[in-house]
Amino acid sequence: MATIRQLVERADVGDDIRERTIEVGEPYEPCDLLIADPDRSNGGGLEFDQVWGAGLEVNPVGIFVDVQPPRTLLNVTVIGLRDASAAAAAARRARTARCPSKDFRLNIGMATARWDARTMTIGSTSARLTTATVSRVNPENAEGMPFLPGNARLIFAHGSLLISVEALTFWPPKLSTATDVTAIAQEKATSLATAIVKTVPTPG
Numbered sequence: 001m002a003t004i005r006q007l008v009e010r011a012d013v014g015d016d017i018r019e020r021t022i023e024v025g026e027p028y029e030p031c032d033l034l035i036a037d038p039d040r041s042n043g044g045g046l047e048f049d050q051v052w053g054a055g056l057e058v059n060p061v062g063i064f065v066d067v068q069p070p071r072t073l074l075n076v077t078v079i080g081l082r083d084a085s086a087a088a089a090a091a092r093r094a095r096t097a098r099c100p101s102k103d104f105r106l107n108i109g110m111a112t113a114r115w116d117a118r119t120m121t122i123g124s125t126s127a128r129l130t131t132a133t134v135s136r137v138n139p140e141n142a143e144g145m146p147f148l149p150g151n152a153r154l155i156f157a158h159g160s161l162l163i164s165v166e167a168l169t170f171w172p173p174k175l176s177t178a179t180d181v182t183a184i185a186q187e188k189a190t191s192l193a194t195a196i197v198k199t200v201p202t203p204g
Contacts, residue, residue, distance in 0.1 A: 022053025031099035091157035127156035150181030159202035
């Protein structure tokens with residue numbers, strides 16, 4: 001985790017970096033996004049034979065409506081499994097998990113987002129990419145919405161590790177389209193994930 005923290009620091013997203021422990025047996029939610037309500041997953045958490053788990057949060061906030069754009073939040077989780085084959089199997093389950101695909105209201109209200117998921121390659125590793133892009137701003141909030149959010153999350157295996165890298169970007173609404181903001185979040189998540197695959201020694 002020390003190397004991953006160094007890579008997070010080099011991402012130059014923010015200095016407020018907090019570590020947390022992921023308890024053994026804690027359900028793994030491949031459908032979750034920071035900007036979506038947790039109950040969208042419909043309790044579809046996966047369970048793995050986890051050995052250890054840890055996470056890093058960059059620029060965590062209590063209430064999204066207090067965010068001053070431009071700003072990006074990062075959420076990195078690392079689950080250690082018994083070996084590389086177990087991690088690869090876990091990543092396959094995460095990639096094929098069936099998630100709600102309909103448009104959904106943001107957990108901050110004010111807008112509706114479009115959900116998308118596909119497989120992409122990070123280095124030579126297959127990863128699940130999940131994104132949320134604002135599709136409609138509520139008319140009553142159109143003038144007062146302080147930002148457009150864009151959310152992107154990658155899940156992939158690296159040796160015996162199951163890694164999730166998520167970026168949530170808030171951008172002034174007059175400077176970019178919703179699609180642009182999601183692209184910014186995806187670039188930040190992809191850049192960090194690529195650095196992890198290239199830099200962190202492959203365990204197990």
